[in-house]
Amino acid sequence: MQHDIVVVGAGVSGLVTADRLTTQGYDVVVLEARDRVGGRTHTVPVPDHPEYRIDVGGQWVGPDQRALLAELDRFGLTTHDQDDGRDALVSLRGSLRRYRGDTPKIGAVALADVGQALWRFDRLCARVDLDAPWATPDAVRLDAQTFETWIRRNLRTSQGRDFFRIGCEAVFATTSANLSLLHALFYSRSGTSFSHLLTTGGGAQHAVVDGGMAQLAEHLAAGLGDRVRLSSPVTAVEHGPGGVVVRTGADVVRARRTVVTVPPALVAGIAFAPPLPPVRDAVQRRMPHGSVIKCHAVYPTPFWREDGLSGEAAGDTGPVKVVFDATPPARSGAGPDDASPPGILVAFIEGADALEAAAWTLEQRKNAVVRVLAGYVGDRALSPTSFNEQDWTAEEWTRGCYGAHLPPGAWTQVGRALREPVGVVHWAGTETATRWCGYIDGAISSGERAAREVAALLPEA
Amino acid sequence: MQHDIVVVGAGVSGLVTADRLTTQGYDVVVLEARDRVGGRTHTVPVPDHPEYRIDVGGQWVGPDQRALLAELDRFGLTTHDQDDGRDALVSLRGSLRRYRGDTPKIGAVALADVGQALWRFDRLCARVDLDAPWATPDAVRLDAQTFETWIRRNLRTSQGRDFFRIGCEAVFATTSANLSLLHALFYSRSGTSFSHLLTTGGGAQHAVVDGGMAQLAEHLAAGLGDRVRLSSPVTAVEHGPGGVVVRTGADVVRARRTVVTVPPALVAGIAFAPPLPPVRDAVQRRMPHGSVIKCHAVYPTPFWREDGLSGEAAGDTGPVKVVFDATPPARSGAGPDDASPPGILVAFIEGADALEAAAWTLEQRKNAVVRVLAGYVGDRALSPTSFNEQDWTAEEWTRGCYGAHLPPGAWTQVGRALREPVGVVHWAGTETATRWCGYIDGAISSGERAAREVAALLPEA
Incomplete structure (x- = not known):
């Protein structure tokens, strides 16, 4: 047949x-x-709280992701916003700062440096031919260098460079050394812009599907x-x-x-x-593929909110570069026991860190993760009631997340076969x-x- | 059992x-x-001259390749030198020149440029840890850029850059954009030096096994x-x-x-x-892997020798960057018919050229190759008596030659698993x-x- x-x-x-x-x-x-x-989308029950679910794979939906929004709508799936208006944290080179809104607090000089670099990067992005990146003006030159080479040439401050590098890991789950500049430009433009991909409210991490993606x-x-x-x-x-x-x-x-x-x-x-x-x-x-171990630490309550913290954090401390609050919303019409969902922080081990951490024991990874979390939201983070992890690079039928990336030379030489x-x-x-x-x-x-x-x-x- | x-x-x-x-x-x-x-070693009979054989895969042995020399010796296999003392040719940006010895004739300024760059490159090579390239001093920085980025930064003349780029294709069967600088350094040092890998007499292309590798x-x-x-x-x-x-x-x-x-x-x-x-x-x-289509054009005699040409040529014309004489030595004790072996030129289509040419017909590839050969040794090259090709990238159980290369970031992040x-x-x-x-x-x-x-x-x- x-x-x-x-x-x-x-x-x-x-x-x-x-x-x-x-x-x-x-x-x-x-x-x-x-x-x-x-x-690469996968939702599982929260350990010890099976009435709530967490996304151990693809999680967010942005306000301009029309294809995804239409599909969610078709099936009557609702979302809640990731951003809760509280303060986020950034930790670079030993300095921990809190801030509100989209602009991390990294010092005026570094911020100006990041600003001019984002502006240059966006101008390059605007030239990319999304249907045929190899046909972009000057494609061969853009494809002959790494994103890291561009970062070193176009940023003057170490904090500014770190911002781009950590942003790169958060978006690509690999370091800026591994990426063709042309690929970084293509991918960013494909999702609007590099800063859009890094943004929570209004950006690529805008909202989460109630009950899981x-x-x-x-x-x-x-x-x-x-x-x-x-x-x-x-x-x-x-x-x-x-x-x-x-x-x-x-x-x-x-x-x-x-x-x-x-x-x-x-x-x-x-x-x-x-x-x-x-x-x-x-x-x-x-x-x-990029490499990601997505870790969820579960606590009795989202205690960080008491300190005015959103749970969102990024920095260069340890194997975790990016953290978000993954506390599920209270279930509407739920009984008294369900009124207070557990507090959950989701921490991403990405890129080379993930490949290295894969060889550790679960206990070692858990300890490394909660230490980073404690650095952001305090020592109560050291004692989660449960800990869940998903190593996408170890999965035989995925072998890495979030997606694939192209090293230098690939788009212009073989991209047409994709x-x-x-x-x-x-x-x-x-x-x-x-x-x-x-x-x-x-x-x-x-x-x-x-x-x-x-x-x-x-x-x- | x-x-x-x-x-x-x-x-x-x-x-x-x-x-x-x-x-x-x-x-x-x-x-x-x-x-x-x-x-990746494979020897076949010359079309119409089955008493002679050609290497359609790995072919050469260098004087300092002790493991290979010992093995050839063990089996009583003999070799003949590639270099015959005649003139080689180089063609860059429309200028065709002949020269003798190891130093291509590319103009005094370009030659000085190549000289200083080879010297700098060798100094970097000397730092590479062959057992653990990731432990080389400054490995992360060397691995975060492409070989092409290094070429653009360290050579001032267009002919000097072309020399390195064509050399890169000849050695790696891929362009300088695809390689981590650290890998280019490792690979060159692993085979002594970049210029040693490019050299015929005394270098990596020193000799050929009689009867085939x-x-x-x-x-x-x-x-x-x-x-x-x-x-x-x-x-x-x-x-x-x-x-x-x-x-x-x-x-x-x-x-x-x-x-x-x-x-x-x-x-x-x-x-x-x-x-x-x-x-x-x-x-x-x-x-x-790199990509190579190895092409042999067979002629009644090695007619280029009459003009004092060795058949060795390199340049930027068309899909063929490198050419050598592959005429077998006369068979000792052979009868009168065997006294004059056919003249054979071997032409390499490498890297992106090979991937593109793979989609052409055999006739198109043959025409493109013999046109390049004619540009080097004259119009008699346009009419070979036979033409043989081996596309290693099309081979299901090889999928490319000469070998694998590492893009930026790979040696330092995952090289230890090799x-x-x-x-x-x-x-x-x-x-x-x-x-x-x-x-x-x-x-x-x-x-x-x-x-x-x-x-x-x-x-x-």
């Missing part, structure tokens, strides 16, 4: 691809390696029913003009076309016959998005684009 | 690993995906007999304290330990259970070598190192 389309991966992009094609009447099968849908994938999957086959890791794809034969350990699925939605680096784990063209193979081997179909094999996933690349919004738009691409080539359903 | 060691890959490093362990009495199995041994692997494999299993691509490795279970399509091999000798990027195509640690996975996804065993899983291959990394010599020494490493952990055979 031959289906119309087999979708590889039931993350958000794969589910959206299948959703749009199914709606048009096509016969679709979705193969997912894990025993759950959602990919994973509901999005769950709703999409529910609509697809048994078209989604879990625990079905794809090992091989035979492809040709007549269609595709996709093999999992136990299953063989035939279809006219396939949409592969897993991140490019993971496609290297699938045996294609005939082998993929050199330029496609090359792009897959030049898109490593979305270009190989015969009946099409590509989706947030890494292929032109708007909000690397974000859930980009996953959705990439699935919609792939569905249009495939539908245009298939006979009408 | 449990063997002592299963070696994955029958390239030079895998065969040397198995050879050394077998000699010590261990029970070894070698699993090779291809239907031949040798990996592939004889090395054939001799090693002959000694191993049916321990080498061809057409056995490894798809999965289960590993634990009790040993390994290695699966191919048709076969299951159990052993106490395994030595995986395929390039790190290809390890990503093998499913490990349990999954490899994050830092090991990360290094595998940050070592893309050789570090994961339990009973050990790593070899030229990419793990500290001397002549990326060369056949490094493949041999890496196999010897892995064999020592494993033998020290196994009960005596």
Whole structure:
């Protein structure tokens, strides 16, 4: 039996691809390696408080992420704002300061330095061709240097440089040394601007889905029913003009076309016959992933709020660079026991720190994290009632978050192969998005684009 | 039945690993995906002249490559010098010049520029810690920039910059934009110096094995007999304290330990259970390969010698940057027909050029190559009697040559995982070598190192 389309991966992009094609009447099968849908979005119960849930994967929605907002709306999912109007903290080179609003308190000279650099960076961003970064004016030169080289050349103060470096880790989950400047520019423009990606209220970290982001994938999957086959890791794809034969350990699925939605680096784990063209193979081997261990420390109450602190913090102390409050909102209409949800801080171990910390014991990681938290909100942070962590780089079917990044030379030399179909094999996933690349919004738009691409080539359903 | 060691890959490093362990009495199995041994060394008959052979893969041996020289000696393999004392050619920005010796004729100012830059580069090289590049003084700064950034900063003339850029492509089969400066330094020092890697007589391209380099692997494999299993691509490795279970399509091999000798990027195509640690996975996804299409144009005679030309040429014209004479030596004691071997030029299409040219037809590539050759040695080059090409990036079980390179940030963040065993899983291959990394010599020494490493952990055979 031959289906119309087999979708590889039931993350958000794969589910959206299948959703749009199914709606048009096509016969679709979705193969997912894990025993759950959602990919890099994943929501779990709070330890000891199963009535509340935390996002151990993709979490936030921005006010201008239209594709994601529309999808949340469709399923009646509501959100609450991340920013609560209290004070945030910044710690650089031993100096801890609190501030309100979007502008970290880092001293007037450093702030002026950051301001002029953001302005220069935004001017460069404005030149990027989002559909074809390799066609950006002066692309070869921009792609021949690292983001770190740009930071060293364009910032004069050490605190200003640290601001950009920590911002880079927060956005890319890797250091500025690993990124092509062209990629940093593309990615920032794809999500509006570098500072927009760093912003809470009104920016990329604006709001959180009540009950967790994973509901999005769950709703999409529910609509697809048994078209989604879990625990079905794809090992091989035979492809040709007549269609595709996709093999999992136990299953063989035939279809006219396939949409592969897993991140490019993971496609290297699938045996294609005939082998993929050199330029496609090359792009897959030049898109490593960032590394993130997302840690949640749970406390009886959000005690930091008593001190006027929002729980948002960033700095250069220890393996944690960025912290947010992840306390769930009180459940409306809840009984007396539910009225006060536990206080939760979410701490991100990113980039090289995450790869190093992965070799520690859970106890060592927990201790390192709560020490950083205590430095921000006080010693009560040293004794969480529970601690949860999710190491995305250790996950066999993700191997790193938040997304992939391109090192120097890659966009201009092999970037064109990122979305270009190989015969009946099409590509989706947030890494292929032109708007909000690397974000859930980009996953959705990439699935919609792939569905249009495939539908245009298939006979009408 | 449990063997002592299963070696994955029958390239030079895998065969040397198995050879050394077998000699010590261990029970070894070698699993090779291809239907031949040798990996990136491969020798084929000259089209229409099957009595002569050409190396379509690794070809040269340098006078200081002791591991390789010893191995050639062991099997009685002889060599002939690449340099024949005739004139070489260099073509930069429309100016074609001939010269003799090691110093290309590129104008006095450019030459002085290249000279001072090579001197600076060598001084930086001298600081590199070959065993642990991440421990090199100032490693993080050296690893945070591209080789191209260094070239732009340290060379003043456009011809001087071109010299370094073309040299980079010739050595790494990728552009200077793709390389970490620290990697360029490590790799150069690993093979003595950047200029040594570019040198013919006395340098890395000193001599060619009579009858072809592939004889090395054939001799090693002959000694191993049916321990080498061809057409056995490894798809999965289960590993634990009790040993390994290695699966191919048709076969299951159990052993106490395994030595995986395929390039790190290809390890990503093998499913490990349990999954490899994050830092090991990360290094595998940050070592893309260079890209090479090695082309041989065959002529009735080496006609360029009549003009006093050696056939060696380098320049910026078209998709071919580097050319050498690959005319085989006359066969000693040969009959009258064999007295005059055909004239052969070998032309390399490298880096982004190779990825682009891979999408052309064979006819288009041939025409582009012979046009470049004609620009060097005259119009007789336009009409070869035959044309042979080997696209290493299209090869499913290699996916690029000459070797892997590390983009910025990789050595300092994940480089330590390149050789570090994961339990009973050990790593070899030229990419793990500290001397002549990326060369056949490094493949041999890496196999010897892995064999020592494993033998020290196994009960005596």
